[in-house]
Amino acid sequence: MLRSEKKSFLRFLLIYLGSTFLLFFISIAVFYHYQKHQILDQQMQSLRSKADTLKSHLRLLHESYESPLAYPEIAGYDSAIYDLERRYIFGTFPSAPSLEHLTDSDDLHYYIAPVEPYYLGAAYLLVAKPVDHAPIQHLQKTIVWFMVIAGIAFSALGIFLGRLFVAPMRESITTMNRFIQDTTHELNTPISTILANIEMLETFGKCKGQELKRIEIASRTLSRIYDDLTYLNLNHRYYRDIRPLDLSALLRDRILYFDNMARAKSIRFDLMIEPGIEIAVDHSDAVRLIDNLIANAVKYNRQNGTVTITLTPEYLRIRDSGIGIAREKIDTIFDRFARGDSAEGGFGIGLHIVRRITEDYRFGLQLESNPNQGTEVTIRWSKES
Amino acid sequence: MVKRVLSIAILFVAAAADDGVSLRENCLACHERQKIPSELIYRRYLATYSLKSKMQQAIVNYLNDPKQQNSIMPLQFFLKFPMKERSTFSTEELRRDTDAFLDHFDIKKKLRHQKDTKVHL
Numbered sequence: 092m093l094r095s096e097k098k099s100f101l102r103f104l105l106i107y108l109g110s111t112f113l114l115f116f117i118s119i120a121v122f123y124h125y126q127k128h129q130i131l132d133q134q135m136q137s138l139r140s141k142a143d144t145l146k147s148h149l150r151l152l153h154e155s156y157e158s159p160l161a162y163p164e165i166a167g168y169d170s171a172i173y174d175l176e177r178r179y180i181f182g183t184f185p186s187a188p189s190l191e192h193l194t195d196s197d198d199l200h201y202y203i204a205p206v207e208p209y210y211l212g213a214a215y216l217l218v219a220k221p222v223d224h225a226p227i228q229h230l231q232k233t234i235v236w237f238m239v240i241a242g243i244a245f246s247a248l249g250i251f252l253g254r255l256f257v258a259p260m261r262e263s264i265t266t267m268n269r270f271i272q273d274t275t276h277e278l279n280t281p282i283s284t285i286l287a288n289i290e291m292l293e294t295f296g297k298c299k300g301q302e303l304k305r306i307e308i309a310s311r312t313l314s315r316i317y318d319d320l321t322y323l324n325l326n327h328r329y330y331r332d333i334r335p336l337d338l339s340a341l342l343r344d345r346i347l348y349f350d351n352m353a354r355a356k357s358i359r360f361d362l363m364i365e366p367g368i369e370i371a372v373d374h375s376d377a378v379r380l381i382d383n384l385i386a387n388a389v390k391y392n393r394q395n396g397t398v399t400i401t402l403t404p405e406y407l408r409i410r411d412s413g414i415g416i417a418r419e420k421i422d423t424i425f426d427r428f429a430r431g432d433s434a435e436g437g438f439g440i441g442l443h444i445v446r447r448i449t450e451d452y453r454f455g456l457q458l459e460s461n462p463n464q465g466t467e468v469t470i471r472w473s474k475e476s
Numbered sequence: 477m478v479k480r481v482l483s484i485a486i487l488f489v490a491a492a493a494d495d496g497v498s499l500r501e502n503c504l505a506c507h508e509r510q511k512i513p514s515e516l517i518y519r520r521y522l523a524t525y526s527l528k529s530k531m532q533q534a535i536v537n538y539l540n541d542p543k544q545q546n547s548i549m550p551l552q553f554f555l556k557f558p559m560k561e562r563s564t565f566s567t568e569e570l571r572r573d574t575d576a577f578l579d580h581f582d583i584k585k586k587l588r589h590q591k592d593t594k595v596h597l
Contacts, residue, residue, distance in 0.1 A: 159586050160583070161588055213526070
């Protein structure tokens with residue numbers, strides 16, 4: 092994992108797990124609070140129930156004339172009876188508690204039930220029981236286990252989501268690295284050609300013409316790279332002067348532009364260009380469109396290959412006899428930085444620019460390719476045709 | 477000093493013994509003869525008033541003016557037992573006797589813990 096990728100991944104994990112655990116802890120705290128109170132309420136309910144039992148025993152005792160009278164007791168509970176002025180009468184507490192100073196504590200529950208009629212003179216019945224901590228401890232244990240399991244699950248989910256989150260970034264970084272490598276390579280070749288030929292001229296002092304042609308090809312290559320990168324960088328946000336353009340003349344002019352490059356690979360141009368075909372398009376866009384298609388047809392062609400260019404009022408078709416594009420790559424070949432064959436240099440931006448231009452002008456774009464047979468690109472001036 | 481203390485103690489014991497005799501002569505003897513359930517009366521007053529002072533006041537009021545409206549006993553009780561005649565005792569004497577009556581039947585004296593009576597719920 093790259094450093095920046097790792098940093099983003101950790102940040103995402105921190106935010107995701109932090110917010111998740113915060114919400115989780117709040118929910119658990121509310122749940123625990125509610126459950127604990129429910130358990131304590133159940134225990135209080137049990138006190139009320141025992142108070143009712145004791146009251147019925149007090150009634151029986153009140154109606155009994157035996158002597159002595161055995162005060163009713165329930166195992167696990169303490170109780171006491173008080174008169175109307177809250178004075179202690181009798182009870183099972185080790186020391187008689189005062190009704191005035193009773194408060195619920197974490198260890199003991201109290202319940203004071205009124206008695207009516209005053210059996211045995213008792214107006215109040217106090218019932219108390221030590222708090223049973225076992226169910227609360229069981230609840231705490233369950234919650235801790237749940238938190239541990241949920242924590243592991245959330246962490247695993249966080250790592251999975253984090254990887255998904257940084258995946259596009261990784262892809263972008265990889266693409267960018269490849270683009271930089273391609274750019275340096277693409278620039279290096281023509282620059283080296285120019286420098287080598289200039290050196291030859293300086294060494295031998297005379298020009299045979301070939302050196303100048305190589306310099307010209309290299310310079311044109313550099314110029315085209317510059318134009319493509321500028322076009323991509325400006326992202327089409329520039330003034331377009333759209334007016335009828337003589338595409339036949341422009342096409343011939345651009346073919347001439349690539350003539351030396353084609354000659355270098357002994358590539359022949361077969362031209363079927365109808366004269367005087369005018370299309371409403373910006374001149375720069377038309378140049379970028381034609382240049383990229385011809386450049387691809389030359390670059391990915393084989394030695395002694397052919398480039399067939401057809402221009403009619405309906406379409407422009409450029410077919411080469413080159414290496415073609417693998418079937419699985421055809422769907423993504425127009426994506427930015429997509430390349431049909433990495434063995435031949437290039438940025439993978441040529442066909443991307445072609446698609447952008449055709450989309451902007453609502454032209455139809457069609458690509459057919461067979462590996463080792465060639466590629467045919469057709470641009471229709473109207474999508475419907 | 478010792479003589480004085482002994483004299484006071486004898487006076488208290490004598491007074492207590494006098495209360496017991498008074499209660500028996502003035503109240504219980506007649507109740508027993510007529511089979512009037514004294515303890516039932518006590519329990520009924522206890523269940524109604526809870527406090528000794530209130531019970532005493534209610535009994536004294538009845539004894540001073542014996543009629544059903546001044547009693548908490550049910551109608552059947554008066555149908556079964558004759559209505560008491562108006563007391564000739566002074567209020568002070570009535571207070572003393574009722575006090576002894578309530579002490580005699582005091583339920584607190586009869587209450588025991590189960591471990592002391594071998595009775596369990």
